[in-house]
Amino acid sequence: MPVRRGPTPDRGTVAAMTTQTVVLRDVRAVFGTGTRQVTALDGVSVTFERGRFAAVMGPSGSGKSTLLHCAAGLDRPAGGTVTIDGTRLDGLSEDALTRLRRDRIGFVFQAFNLVSALTAEQNVALPMRLAGRRPPATEVTAALDAVGLTGRAGHRPSELSGGEQQRVALARALISRPAVVFADEPTGALDSVTSKQVLQLLRALVDEHGLTVVMVTHDQEAAGYADRIVTLADGRVVSC
Known part of the structure; x- marks a missing residue:
């Protein structure tokens, strides 16, 4: 299936796109049918800028993880568009979407x-x-x-602390030099010292490598490390 292309953007739009790694426009996500239908995202529009750290927060059931899954191409939204690094996801076949995620x-x-x-090194290379x-x-x-683990390359996960395992996971995420890293509660299984x-x-x-990070978290202290906090409630953005 070919990529769907919209009208050619003007110069101002092109300039804006170069600073935006992830763009969601009027994204809707619906689960279930009939009386059991639940709207997880209700017309969400938000952008995540290149080289910035964004935290997504909100109460349980607000749509945080659904937003991340739609933004990352793990779930296809019921409506709206998602663009990553200039590529619209709704125009991609499943194979093309898999390659983009990879x-x-x-x-x-x-x-x-x-x-x-x-x-550790085999896990990093695995994808x-x-x-x-x-x-x-x-x-x-x-x-x-x-991620500070050069000396632990030959160790298996059972020989690493929780924090070291998460660092391996982060190194694995970095190996392809991605446009964006999505982190879903990355410190949720860690103690306070290791989380920090x-x-x-x-x-x-x-700050040092220009990585773009979008992190879902329920932890206000964790969100304090971000440049920006996007808050959801009932499937809608209430502050950003």
Whole structure:
């Protein structure tokens, strides 16, 4: 299926697009049918700027995780558009969407999602190997070095602390040099000291390497590391 293209943007629009990594326009997400239908996102429009750290907050059921899943191309919205790094997701086939997620998006989740039988460096390289590519050892080392784990490359998850496992997950997200990293409660399984270390690392990656991060969190202290807080309630943006 070809990518759907809109009208050619004017110069002002092009200039704005270069500063916006993720753009959601009037996004709706609906689950269930009939009397059990639930509107998780109700016309959400929000942009996430390149090289910035954004936190998405709101009460349980406000639509935080649904927003992240739609923005990351994990779920297709019922309406509206999502654009990542200049590419509209609604015009992509499933294969093209999979490639975009693999090449342009990094993911970090609360549960780490590491393969227990693999070492840290093997976990970092795994997504590219599954895609049929062998990342140069120097790139794997650079990704681990960026998260402060060069000396732990040969250790398996069971030999690493929770914070170190989350750092491996972050290195895995960075290996493809993504346009954006989506983090869903990345410190939810960590103690307060380790959470602070991971958040400081994310902050440093934004400030020193220009990483774009969109983080869902319920923790006000964690959100304090972000440049901007987007707050949801009942599937709508109430402040940003």
